[in-house]
Amino acid sequence: MTAQTAANRPSAARSAVEAGLHSGRRDWTGMAAALVLLLTLIASLAILFVLLADVFSRALPVFTSRGLDFLGAPSSLNPEIAGVGQAIVGSIVLTIFVIVIALPIGITAAVYLEEYAGDSRFARFVNTNIRNLAGVPAIVYGLLGLAVFVTTLGAGRSLIAGGMTLAILVLPIVVITTAEALRAVPLTIREAAYGVGATRSEVVTGHVLPYAMPGILTGVVLTLARAFGETAPLIMVGAITGVFRSDPQASIADRLQGPFTALPTMVFSWAKQPQEEFRALTAAAIVVLLVVILAVNAGAILLRNRYDRRW
Amino acid sequence: MTAVVRHGPTALRVDDLRIGRRRRVREAVIRTAITVSATASILISTLIVLSLIGNALNFVQQVDPAQLVDEGWFPRRDMFSIPTILAGTLVISGVGMLIATPLGIGAAIYLSEYASDRVRKTLKPILEVLAAVPSVVLGYFAITVISPTVVGTIHPGGQVFSMAAAGIAVGILITPLIASVAEDALHAVPSALREASYGLGARRLATSVRVVVPAAISGIVAALILGISRAIGETMIVAIAAGAAGGSLFTINPFDPGITMTAAMTALATGSDQVRGASLAFPSLFFVGLLLFAITLVLNFISDAFVRRVRQRY
Numbered sequence: 001m002t003a004q005t006a007a008n009r010p011s012a013a014r015s016a017v018e019a020g021l022h023s024g025r026r027d028w029t030g031m032a033a034a035l036v037l038l039l040t041l042i043a044s045l046a047i048l049f050v051l052l053a054d055v056f057s058r059a060l061p062v063f064t065s066r067g068l069d070f071l072g073a074p075s076s077l078n079p080e081i082a083g084v085g086q087a088i089v090g091s092i093v094l095t096i097f098v099i100v101i102a103l104p105i106g107i108t109a110a111v112y113l114e115e116y117a118g119d120s121r122f123a124r125f126v127n128t129n130i131r132n133l134a135g136v137p138a139i140v141y142g143l144l145g146l147a148v149f150v151t152t153l154g155a156g157r158s159l160i161a162g163g164m165t166l167a168i169l170v171l172p173i174v175v176i177t178t179a180e181a182l183r184a185v186p187l188t189i190r191e192a193a194y195g196v197g198a199t200r201s202e203v204v205t206g207h208v209l210p211y212a213m214p215g216i217l218t219g220v221v222l223t224l225a226r227a228f229g230e231t232a233p234l235i236m237v238g239a240i241t242g243v244f245r246s247d248p249q250a251s252i253a254d255r256l257q258g259p260f261t262a263l264p265t266m267v268f269s270w271a272k273q274p275q276e277e278f279r280a281l282t283a284a285a286i287v288v289l290l291v292v293i294l295a296v297n298a299g300a301i302l303l304r305n306r307y308d309r310r311w
Numbered sequence: 312m313t314a315v316v317r318h319g320p321t322a323l324r325v326d327d328l329r330i331g332r333r334r335r336v337r338e339a340v341i342r343t344a345i346t347v348s349a350t351a352s353i354l355i356s357t358l359i360v361l362s363l364i365g366n367a368l369n370f371v372q373q374v375d376p377a378q379l380v381d382e383g384w385f386p387r388r389d390m391f392s393i394p395t396i397l398a399g400t401l402v403i404s405g406v407g408m409l410i411a412t413p414l415g416i417g418a419a420i421y422l423s424e425y426a427s428d429r430v431r432k433t434l435k436p437i438l439e440v441l442a443a444v445p446s447v448v449l450g451y452f453a454i455t456v457i458s459p460t461v462v463g464t465i466h467p468g469g470q471v472f473s474m475a476a477a478g479i480a481v482g483i484l485i486t487p488l489i490a491s492v493a494e495d496a497l498h499a500v501p502s503a504l505r506e507a508s509y510g511l512g513a514r515r516l517a518t519s520v521r522v523v524v525p526a527a528i529s530g531i532v533a534a535l536i537l538g539i540s541r542a543i544g545e546t547m548i549v550a551i552a553a554g555a556a557g558g559s560l561f562t563i564n565p566f567d568p569g570i571t572m573t574a575a576m577t578a579l580a581t582g583s584d585q586v587r588g589a590s591l592a593f594p595s596l597f598f599v600g601l602l603l604f605a606i607t608l609v610l611n612f613i614s615d616a617f618v619r620r621v622r623q624r625y
Contacts, residue, residue, distance in 0.1 A: 033516045034425055040417025041426075041434065044486050048441040051452050058455070105348045112349040116342060123349075130352045133359075135537075135611035136604060137544025139573050140359065143600040146580065147362030168355055175352065199334055201341040222443070229445025232546035232573070236580045264447045264547075271451045271551050279455065286448050297443045301436045 055290065058283035070284060075240075075261065079277035084285050087266040090159065090239070091228060094262055097163025098170055098227050103220060106174025113175070114182040115204050133172040141169040142236025150237055157238030159260040165237050170227045177219025181212040214307035221300040225293045231264040239265040263289045363604060366597030373591055384570055385558035386579060386592040395561045396599065399474060399569035403549060404542035406478025406565055407485060411538055414482075415489030416531060422490070423497035424519045435494070442487035450551030453480035458552065466566045472554025474569040480548045485538040492537060496530020497523055533617035540610040544603065546573035572603045 062070055066083075073083025109126075117123030145165030155161040185208050193203040209216075240261045261269075267289060270282040330338075374391060381390040418438070422431055458476040462469060469475075500523050508518040524531065554568030558578075562569055570578075579596045 027514055030514050030516045034421075037417050037421035037425060040414050041421045044414050044418050044490065045434065045437055045441065047483050047486075048437065048444070050456070051444065051448070054452065054456055055448070105351050108345045108348040109351060112345040116345060117349070126349050126352055129356055131615065132608060132611055133352060133356060135540060135607060136359065137546070137573070137607055139544065139546045139576055140363070140600055140604050140607075142580070143576070143597060144355075144359050144362050147366065147597070148358055152362075171355065172352065197328075197330075199330055199338050201338055225443060229443075229447070231445065231447045232550075232577065235577050238580070264445055267447045267451065268547060268551065271447070271454070282451055283455075286451060289445065290448065293443055293445065294440060297440050301439065 052290070055283050055286050058280055059287040062280050062284035063287075071288065075266065079273075079275060079281050082270075082281060084263060084266055084288055087261050087263045087285070088288070090162075090260045090262040091264075093159055093256075093260075094163050094166055094234075095224060095228060097159075098167045098224060101164065101167035102171045102174050102223075106171050107178050107216065107220075109171075110175045110178035110182060111204055111209075114179050115208060116200070130172045130175050134176055137232075138169055138230055139232040139236060141165055142233030144168065145233060145237040156257065157240075157259065158257045160256050161237045162234050162239060162260060162262070165233050166227050166230060169230065169233055170223050173223050173226070174220060177223065178212075178216050181215025181219060182208060184215060185211045214303060218300045218304045221296055221303070225296040225300070228296075229264050229289060229293055231262075231268055234262055234265050235268065263292075359604070363597050363601040366594045367601040370591055370594035370598040373594070383558060383560035384575055386575070386595055387558070387590070389590060390558075391591070391595050391598075392561060393602070395559060396570055396572045396575050398561060398563050399553070399559065399574070400543055400571040402474050402563055402565050402569060403478040403481055403545075403553065403571055404539055406475055407481035407542045407545075408535070408539060410479055410482025411486045411489050411542075412535060415486045415534070415538065416493055418486070418490040419493035419497055419531075419534075420519055420524070422494050424515065424523060435491075438487045438490055442491065444484075445547075446484055446545060447547040447551070449480045449484050450477075450548040452483075453477055453548060453552035462566070469566045470554065470568060472552060472568045473566050474553050475565040477549050477551075477553035478565060480552060481542050481545050484545060484548065485541050488541060489534045489538040492534035493527075493531045496527040496534065499530070500526045529617040529620040533614040536610050536614040536617070540607045540614065543610070544573065544607050546577060549574040550577045572599050575599055576603075 070083045071088065072085045073081060074086050075084075076082040109130075113123055113127060117126075142165060145161055145168070149155045149161035149164050150157060155164075189207050189211060190203050193207045198206065240259045263285060267282055267285045270278050270285060273282075378389060378391050379393050381392040383390055384392050384395040422435060422438075426434065453476045454471055457479050458471050458473065461479060462473055462476045466473075466475070504522055504526055505518055508522040513521070549571045550573070553571065553574060559568065559570040576596055576599055579592055
């Protein structure tokens, strides 16, 4: 009878067996260790919530008193009227540069490495090279932009120079995440396509890429979010950390070659201002930055969980 | 085709399997285009090395070696003390690793060995979101929260800007990175090892610490080196929170304001309009960049070697 109840409640049976094995003593050391490990995890996560709570509470007065005006207003030395309008435009244009330059090159490079190159010496060299590039600090890419785009190619301290620099910075990450997504597509898919007479490019565009698309998209979206918050390389290529006037009549070509700023650079320059009023303003700019980045991240993670496929 | 097959299997010749001329040309074009874009990475590496080395050489040729071991880093006064910026970098990365090593590895062990599947699936994405917070935000957090509450408690009466505050923020930044890479390494240890250990009567703690962690040690070391490399290259936190961006005397006291290689570079770049041409300040930017590039490259190589050891074993 007792045996049957124990079998009906497996957890009870398990704890009975465990108690028997440990001759009834509780494993205090083990429990303490589990608690300490759990605390390290909770501490790491709690920091995120403290950070968010702190920034949002500091930013609240700005949004309640200024409302949407803050999002459109240009930068200013007067904290009463300063806003992030130019910074938002700058960040959007920089992201477009990254999409147009880094994504096509990055994705095709990954297709080459995974689908075309095989295990050739050249492919292995490119592979190592890309992994090393991904580990180079962002500020070094800023130096590259300063030397190559700003000075040698004569683009000046412009949106073009900033966009090219960011595109080059994220390129290795795009290649690595895309290659991972391609590798997850099982070989049988390719073999089936070859079996009915498809050529290599038809296998890739018709079969491998569609199956890998959710993975590629997730990686790409996370990469774009990272580029959105990147600051150091933009400062190296001369994103404006002070105030500038953008002429509403200027043509698009002129604007691309003109001075620029971006949301993270704005945060940097305001964070360094000594006046207390700028503290709230900085927090408000951070909120705008974080809302974009966290929303994009959460979306990408949901996308990945939804399409996560076990072959 | 069908007519040929009807006569028997031997009538299908190899020529019938060849693709047409148009498709063959298309294949060749696509292959070439794709190969060209793969060489872009080589072009980028070459450009990095060339742009750094050219200007850095310029600096080395003109600088007096005595200037490189001066009392402090004040580029506008022609004092380029490399030990000063190296010391600042080491102090800040050291403080960061002091925070991130226990937190990151503890969190990794909990996630991989203790947490139930559901807990793991909820908490790991939160950790990834934490990793997505831009460093400029953590820099602001360092001066508004870490400096008054944490550093102010340990060392009352200190300044707002200190290497300790920046170091703690750097630690927060690299914790999720270390946790995530270390967790991958722990998770890759085959469960047969755990089962063998349980079978011998070991409890969960003994299994984790004596069996799983040693088996994954290469991956854990790789995670730590990756963390150090990220901490050394971290720029915005230091530029905002460590103070002394314009220059500093040699110091290794974490409660002093200090300067790192990266902070020295941002300071030079934001002020380079004034200094360009006038002195060695502008080329010194590239010399420091080359130094940083070399250090992180070596660290990444070492980390890579450790990762490869894990992969070979299982």
